Amino acid sequence: MSEPILSCRGLTKRFPGVVALDGVDFFARPGEVHALMGENGAGKSTLIKALTGVHPRDAGEAVLAGKSIHPRSPREAEAAGISTVYQEVNLIPDLSVAENICLGRQETTLGFIRWGAIRERASAALARLGVAVDVDKTLSDCSIAIQQLVAIARATDISARVLILDEPTSSLDDSEVEELFTVVRRLRDEGWAIIFVSHFLDQVYALADRITVLRNGKLVGEFLAAELPRLQLVAHMMGRSINEVEALQHREPPARPAGEPLVSVRGFGRRASVRPLDLEVRRGEVLGLAGLLGSGRTEVARLLFGLDRADSGEMHVEGKPAAMRSPQASLRARFALTPEDRKSQAILPNLTVRENLIIALQARRGIWRKIPRQEQDRLVSQFTRALGIKTSSPEQLIRNLSGGNQQKVILARWLATEPRLLLLDEPTRGIDVGAQADIERLLAKLRDEGLAIIFICADTAELARNSQRIAVMRDRAKVAELTGADLNEQAIMRAIAHGDASHPSS
Amino acid sequence: MKKLRLSPQTIPMVASVAVLIVLYVGGCLAFDNFGSLRVLINLFGDNAFLGVAAIGITFVILSGGIDLSVGAVVALTSILIAGLIGHGLHPLAAIAVSLAFGAAFGALMGTLIQVFELPPFLVTLGGMFLARGLGFVVHPESLSIDHPFYGDFVSQTLSLPVTRKLSIPFTAVCLVAVVIGATMLARWSRFGRNVRAIGSSEASARLMGVPIARTKILVYTLAGALSALGGVVATFYMQSGNPASFVGLELDAIAAAVIGGTLLRGGVGFIPGTLVGVLILGVIQTLIIFQGTLNSWWTRIAVGGLLFVFILLQQLITRRKK
Ligand SMILES: Nc1ncnc2c1ncn2[C@@H]1O[C@H](COP(=O)(O)OP(=O)(O)OP(=O)(O)O)[C@@H](O)[C@H]1O
Numbered sequence: 001m002s003e004p005i006l007s008c009r010g011l012t013k014r015f016p017g018v019v020a021l022d023g024v025d026f027f028a029r030p031g032e033v034h035a036l037m038g039e040n041g042a043g044k045s046t047l048i049k050a051l052t053g054v055h056p057r058d059a060g061e062a063v064l065a066g067k068s069i070h071p072r073s074p075r076e077a078e079a080a081g082i083s084t085v086y087q088e089v090n091l092i093p094d095l096s097v098a099e100n101i102c103l104g105r106q107e108t109t110l111g112f113i114r115w116g117a118i119r120e121r122a123s124a125a126l127a128r129l130g131v132a133v134d135v136d137k138t139l140s141d142c143s144i145a146i147q148q149l150v151a152i153a154r155a156t157d158i159s160a161r162v163l164i165l166d167e168p169t170s171s172l173d174d175s176e177v178e179e180l181f182t183v184v185r186r187l188r189d190e191g192w193a194i195i196f197v198s199h200f201l202d203q204v205y206a207l208a209d210r211i212t213v214l215r216n217g218k219l220v221g222e223f224l225a226a227e228l229p230r231l232q233l234v235a236h237m238m239g240r241s242i243n244e245v246e247a248l249q250h251r252e253p254p255a256r257p258a259g260e261p262l263v264s265v266r267g268f269g270r271r272a273s274v275r276p277l278d279l280e281v282r283r284g285e286v287l288g289l290a291g292l293l294g295s296g297r298t299e300v301a302r303l304l305f306g307l308d309r310a311d312s313g314e315m316h317v318e319g320k321p322a323a324m325r326s327p328q329a330s331l332r333a334r335f336a337l338t339p340e341d342r343k344s345q346a347i348l349p350n351l352t353v354r355e356n357l358i359i360a361l362q363a364r365r366g367i368w369r370k371i372p373r374q375e376q377d378r379l380v381s382q383f384t385r386a387l388g389i390k391t392s393s394p395e396q397l398i399r400n401l402s403g404g405n406q407q408k409v410i411l412a413r414w415l416a417t418e419p420r421l422l423l424l425d426e427p428t429r430g431i432d433v434g435a436q437a438d439i440e441r442l443l444a445k446l447r448d449e450g451l452a453i454i455f456i457c458a459d460t461a462e463l464a465r466n467s468q469r470i471a472v473m474r475d476r477a478k479v480a481e482l483t484g485a486d487l488n489e490q491a492i493m494r495a496i497a498h499g500d501a502s503h504p505s506s
Numbered sequence: 507m508k509k510l511r512l513s514p515q516t517i518p519m520v521a522s523v524a525v526l527i528v529l530y531v532g533g534c535l536a537f538d539n540f541g542s543l544r545v546l547i548n549l550f551g552d553n554a555f556l557g558v559a560a561i562g563i564t565f566v567i568l569s570g571g572i573d574l575s576v577g578a579v580v581a582l583t584s585i586l587i588a589g590l591i592g593h594g595l596h597p598l599a600a601i602a603v604s605l606a607f608g609a610a611f612g613a614l615m616g617t618l619i620q621v622f623e624l625p626p627f628l629v630t631l632g633g634m635f636l637a638r639g640l641g642f643v644v645h646p647e648s649l650s651i652d653h654p655f656y657g658d659f660v661s662q663t664l665s666l667p668v669t670r671k672l673s674i675p676f677t678a679v680c681l682v683a684v685v686i687g688a689t690m691l692a693r694w695s696r697f698g699r700n701v702r703a704i705g706s707s708e709a710s711a712r713l714m715g716v717p718i719a720r721t722k723i724l725v726y727t728l729a730g731a732l733s734a735l736g737g738v739v740a741t742f743y744m745q746s747g748n749p750a751s752f753v754g755l756e757l758d759a760i761a762a763a764v765i766g767g768t769l770l771r772g773g774v775g776f777i778p779g780t781l782v783g784v785l786i787l788g789v790i791q792t793l794i795i796f797q798g799t800l801n802s803w804w805t806r807i808a809v810g811g812l813l814f815v816f817i818l819l820q821q822l823i824t825r826r827k828k
């Protein structure tokens with residue numbers, strides 16, 4: 001086993017009202033992937049930021065290859081030898097792929113940038129990772145997966161020896177994750193020390209050699225992945241016993257059979273987005289939407305909610321024809337949608353947790369009927385408890401919350417409107433296992449209270465576990481519907497792969 | 507430049523070139539003399555100060571900011587130069603002083619915006635009032651410049667003769683030089699690329715190691731210096747300075763930048779596009795002069811209409827991309 005190239009001791013970082021990092025020791029070794037695990041708000045991103053000079057650290061030391069380092073900016077960290085892909089996608093959307101890889105380190109002659117050299121260097125950096133992309137393409141025209149790989153190409157295009165990846169997979173589908181992992185393994189074999197953050201346990205076990213667990217800003221321990229059983233890892237992260245964790249995996253079946261159809265659509269579709277389909281959601285039922293990224297599952301939700309306008313078909317709400325053609329109309333009908341891309345679509349970064357939470361409810365009531373402050377406070381404390389939102393106070397700016405906790409606030413925003421139909425697009429992406437179980441349990445409870453829920457999720461196991469019925473999407477069309485005994489992971493996979501399950505029933 | 511592919515970012519630029527050609531050719535067909543070399547040269551000469559100032563504002567917009575002080579700074583530097591020359595300073599010294607002043611003024615605004623995290627709109631609005639007022643302190647009314655440097659050197663010696671009766675005025679030369687220099691700065695310098703990066707996503711640019719503070723302060727410094735240069739060019743053009751002139755010039759400059767394909771949200775834009783935008787404004791004005799019966803305010807109406815069309819175009823393009 002090799003000696004650590006990077007050793008951190010006693011790293012500490014305080015924010016007003018929270019100790020985000022409390023005397024943490026951390027080591028990274030060349031030729032190893034080291035996973036950093038912990039619940040939302042445990043301090044993973046903070047550790048990375050304190051190490052790479054985004055936040056000044058309050059105490060502790062970092063030693064890289066025998067030298068003590070004190071980077072004051074990501075650039076100085078890079079110069080010292082630590083390259084980072086931060087949790088937020090951190091490239092420039094309007095610049096080309098080539099420029100994104102070389103920005104800030106362009107070759108110049110007499111102050112003139114040598115574009116030819118930049119293109120070549122970018123192509124070479126991508127080729128090293130085995131990625132084929134047109135380097136002249138504008139970044140925002142590339143898929144998120146490609147953007148993620150471009151970010152890694154940028155991070156590895158310098159002579160650093162430590163590569164940090166903070167939740168690089170949270171917006172990728174399975175095949176894209178595989179592609180990314182191939183790249184990461186290749187870098188590891190070249191001798192990079194890789195630090196990897198993810199909430200997907202499968203991914204962590206597939207990739208990591210070593211696991212460090214944080215909880216509430218404190219170090220729980222460092223483990224060899226091969227010697228740490230999954231349940232034990234989850235128990236460490238949550239600070240509970242293995243028995244308690246096992247109990248979490250248990251799921252209640254619906255209390256009673258599904259009720260009346262709440263929403264049904266016939267021949268509902270939109271050109272170049274979703275082929276006409278029939279779909280029905282009942283009260284007291286979770287309808288799962290399965291399919292690969294880009295299969296049209298997100299588009300179906302947008303169409304149902306009126307974010308995109310359907311150009312064919314009809315919709316009935318409670319048996320009556322409805323022209324649900326705008327988000328406003330949907331809000332009035334008490335529909336709620338939590339979109340997939342929370343970062344850009346949902347968070348109002350400069351408002352507080354409380355303001356972010358009540359905004360949808362306020363919008364539904366109309367701006368003239370202000371929600372009394374007392375009621376606001378009650379709602380906020382109710383939901384921070386129900387979803388386990390970690391914040392130093394309701395008046396904290398939401399952008400200061402950890403990524404996963406921001407998502408919980410967005411979910412709470414819509415739950416607060418007491419919807420009849422809840423459309424959830426990937427509600428558990430980037431959320432830790434404990435909170436995921438909390439959310440799943442909450443869904444079951446809401447379902448039993450008579451809510452109709454549409455649940456979109458890339459994880460077939462999670463989908464099978466939580467849905468009573470599943471519609472499978474492929475190539476922008478509904479290809480199968482699964483219920484009862486047919487509803488299991490294998491059947492979903494089969495339907496996704498072949499476009500028909502054993503008993504298509506629509 | 508290798509492939510002739512229309513990326514969404516270049517469509518507005520191509521559209522504005524097309525509009526310019528249509529307007530110009532239309533003018534040539536409708537009016538005799540419209541196509542003469544003299545009209546073409548004047549198009550550059552008459553709009554030189556606007557063009558120079560608009561280039562400065564384009565950089566600011568590219569960085570995601572805005573500068574409302576442009577017109578006031580142009581006016582202030584014009585009267586400053588006239589005043590200093592009136593007090594016996596050599597015009598070259600007066601020009602140097604005013605350029606330094608413009609740069610310092612821009613740097614001050616940039617520092618306020620960056621260090622105290624103030625909104626650029628408000629800071630430069632304050633700058634606008636300050637500069638406008640200072641102009642009247644220098645001299646309360648129009649002041650003509652009587653100096654051989656201006657009378658002979660700039661208007662005669664420095665202009666490039668084309669034919670015996672026709673020459674390219676020095677102001678037009680200044681404009682073209684600034685456009686070329688700025689284009690190179692925007693495309694081939696690290697500073698230029700950093701400006702775009704910040705305008706497109708400041709948070710990402712910071713994490714990518716772009717020096718945010720330095721770049722942003724420099725952008726406003728550059729805009730201040732170019733506004734002052736606009737003032738210098740204006741004195742060449744008018745042979746006088748006037749503290750009350752150029753009210754609203756910054757809005758023309760913003761319009762020119764937007765028509766030339768610069769997105770007001772920052773990150774996307776082209777320096778030569780701004781020149782095209784300025785020329786479009788100029789051609790519309792010339793058309794209305796040639797037409798003769800229309801009130802000159804029709805220029806504004808036409809510019810307003812054009813702006814709407816271009817904003818719509820940009821919106822459609824960004825939408826379609828999604
Ligand atoms: N800029 C900030 N100001 C105040 N508090 C902050 C700031 N950044 C993070 N925090 C707090 O520090 C704690 C740790 O956050 P961090 O982002 O490191 O969590 P994380 O482990 O990365 O979680 P996630 O899995 O959700 O991304 C959280 O309680 C968060 O609210």
Ligand SMILES: [Mg+2]
Binds near residue numbers: 044045046087166402
């Ligand atoms: Mg994080």
